[in-house]
Amino acid sequence: MRWVLRSKIHRATVTDTRLDYEGSITIDEDLLEKAGIWVGEKVSIANVNNGARFDTYVFRGDRGTGIIALNGAAARLGEKGDKIIIMGYELTSEPINAKVVLVDDKNRVVKEFVY
Numbered sequence: 001m002r003w004v005l006r007s008k009i010h011r012a013t014v015t016d017t018r019l020d021y022e023g024s025i026t027i028d029e030d031l032l033e034k035a036g037i038w039v040g041e042k043v044s045i046a047n048v049n050n051g052a053r054f055d056t057y058v059f060r061g062d063r064g065t066g067i068i069a070l071n072g073a074a075a076r077l078g079e080k081g082d083k084i085i086i087m088g089y090e091l092t093s094e095p096i097n098a099k100v101v102l103v104d105d106k107n108r109v110v111k112e113f114v115y
Contacts, residue, residue: 001091001092001093002091002092002093003089003090003091004089004090004091004092004095004096004098005087005088005089005098006036006088006089006090006096006098006099007035007036007037007087007088007098007099007100007101008035008085008086008087008088008098008099008100008101009027009031009035009037009085009086009101009103010085010100010101010102010103011048011083011084011085011102011103012027012031012068012083012084012085012086012103012107013066013068013081013082013083013084013103013105013106013107014068014069014070014078014079014080014081014082014083014084015066015067015068015069015080015107016067016068016069016070016080017069017070017071017075017078017079017080018069018070018071018072018075019072019075019076021069021071021072021075022059022071022072023056023057023071023072023073023074024056024057024058024059024071024072024074025043025045025056025057025058025059025068025069025070025071025074025086026058026059026060026061026067026068026069026071027058027059027060027061027067027068027086028061028062028063028064028065028066028067028068028107029060029061029062029063030063030064030109031068031101031103031107031109032058032060034099034101034109034112035086035088035099035100035101036088036099037058037086037088038058039058039059039060040057040058041057041058041088042055042056042057042088043055043056043057043058043086043087043088044086044087044088044089045070045074045077045078045084045085045086045087046084046085046087047077047078047082047083047084048082048083048084048085049078049079049082049083050077050078050082052077052078054074054077056074059071066106066107066108067107068084068086068107097114097115098114098115099112099114100112100113100114100115
């Protein structure tokens with residue numbers, strides 16, 4: 001069994017940081033659906049701006065808002081405007097094809113592909 005990348009939202013822009021909030025990352029529901037990421041799922045985050053890497057779990061954000069909010073302790077690991085990569089993994093004994101969603105500066109989908 002191996003942990004294999006299953007889904008990725010690439011270069012999303014952090015829209016908010018909320019230190020006094022339950023720990024997690026809030027992601028626009030449209031992006032969750034496109035990437036195949038579930039509410040409550042553990043995800044890994046890589047902050048392109050500062051190199052921070054961390055794991056957290058997903059909250060659903062309002063559909064169509066483009067929200068990508070770092071909440072609780074995660075809010076210390078990024079700032080509004082930072083570019084992040086959000087990755088979901090699957091434990092499997094077989095190779096799988098990852099769903100990748102590329103977004104623009106307003107977190108709107110510009111390209112989707114599988115690799």
